[in-house]
Amino acid sequence: MLHRHPNYYPGFRCLGGACPDTCCRDWDIVLDEETLSDYQHAPASLAHRLQESLTTDEEGDTCFRLDRRGFCTMLTSDGLCAIQKEWGESHLCDHCAAYPRFIEEYGNLTESSLAMSCPEAARLLLETPAFQVEEVDDGHPDQPFPDIPPQLLSGLETSRQAVLRGMEDQQYTLWERLQGVLYFADTLQGSIDREDYPAMAQATLSLCPLSSTGKGKKFAQILCRFFSSLEPLRPTWPQRLGQCCQQLEGLTVEEYQGLCDRFENQFPQWQRHLTNVAEYLLLRHWHKTVNDDQLYGRAAFVSCSMSLLYHLFLAQWTKQEALSQAEEISICCAFSREVEHMEENLDLAIDTCAALSPDAIHFPQC
Ligand code: SF4
Structure with a gap:
């Protein structure tokens, strides 16, 4: 049987009484x-x-x-x-x-991870120099995975490996990589809908430069409004989203681009950090397609979530032209707590994102 976990998983230690939040x-x-x-x-x-x-x-x-x-x-x-x-x-x-460890089992495959809602797990994730998945085979015979076509799981395995590799391709920006993942998932979804699982192996992930649509700011506002319409666990979450939406509202397209440029120049680690978060979400959610056949919705959810987190980082940075590690962690934890851990919110987010074609998802600065 195979056991997998992200490279930073073994380094987790609960902070106990020193935790800036609490589970x-x-x-x-x-x-x-x-x-x-x-x-x-x-x-x-x-x-x-x-x-x-x-x-x-x-x-x-x-x-x-x-x-x-x-x-x-x-x-x-x-x-x-x-x-x-x-x-x-x-x-x-x-x-x-x-907590914050969780395990997903797919027949002969067990995947462990750390929920990003825990501040220490979020810190380890953000700080890892490159997101990698470690694998151990314990030598025990494979377990059957009842009711799931083996070729579907095999197609998900191959495609997720390609996606995680593509997400590390530094020739392209995070947004270009995510757009490639969206088109790839869209093609794979067609094969899944036709139950033509062997065709999943024929699909390829291709990355290319993004052209600007000038809609990145507006789309971010739509995301803020959508996520703040979900049932909140803490009132601070919709407040944060509302403030972000308001800040964006007052900006012209040129002011918005200037702000993004200043943020990215002064906080260059944003791209590594959000790449790690995207890979964490892809690792965690990609294979859950076995439950409902909805792969594209999950890829779209990850892309939209990255745009949302970017703009929440940007809104926080704008206050003092600085983004501390504690603030960054707090935003990631809040997102995970309010969206990933709230089953109804997560389902609604995936369903809503699934209805957006790859061309209808606009990234920051684009
Ligand atoms: S949130 Fe994480 S670090 Fe904090 S007490 Fe819980 S497990 Fe420990």
């Missing part, structure tokens, strides 16, 4: 049966607090209670989990023990 906030953490029976034997010092911290959600599942600010009631004032602190890590529920 013990806003989520409804549903507890598994094994953990609930374990909690029957909690030490006396913890048992009462634990009982008081459990509640039932709308689906009737037991989960941790959140306080008025959205923090888990098991979180202590020093930013640590009372269960872990007083009883030990082995007593955390499955969700809390795993």
Whole structure:
């Protein structure tokens, strides 16, 4: 069986009380049966607090209670989990023990990654000099992957390898690479729709220079409005999107281009950082096509998300002509928390992006 993970994965260490945010906030953490029976034997010092911290959600599942600010009631004032602190890590529920690690299984293939909603995972991702996928074969026999045509998974495998290679082609800008990925995914989608999976192997990713349409700013505003129409987890997210949209509104096309030029000159690492984020999203979402046959929508979602993140970076940079690492991380975490982790938001974003042809997606400066 094959196991894969991004190159920066093994370097992850939870920041604990030093975390600039916390994962013990806003989520409804549903507890598994094994953990609930374990909690029957909690030490006396913890048992009462634990009982008081459990509640039932709308689906009737037991989960941790959140306080008025959205923090888990098991979180202590020093930013640590009372269960872990007083009883030990082995007593955390499955969700809390795993986060920000997550695993996707595709028959004989297991892919692990780190959710970008965690500030430390986001820092590692942004800072990695080049996004790479590491692979280990444990020698165990392949597991069957029921109900999924093997040729579909094989086509996704080959095409994603081409996409991740293409995303590292420094001869082209990030936007040129993403546009190439869009057209490639559009062709692949045709083969998937016809269930002609062997034809996926014939498609090729070609990159070429982009010509300007003068619509990059307007398209970014459309993206801000769309993403702020989704159900927010924290009010700061739609506020940030609204401010970005407003800043862009007041700019002529020339002022917008001048601003982008100054930002890119003073913050040249933007392209490496956003390339890493794009590759993280492509790695994470490309193969999920096995669930609904929707590959193009995922490629379009990644392209639109990169344009959105670029403009959120730009809007933050504009305030003081500087973008700190903490601000960059905070924007990436918010995006991941509000879009990637909110199933309904993610589905709606993919469906909406799927309706945009490659020519209808406009990149910054274009
Ligand atoms: S968000 Fe990440 S670094 Fe922060 S406490 Fe959670 S796992 Fe640790």
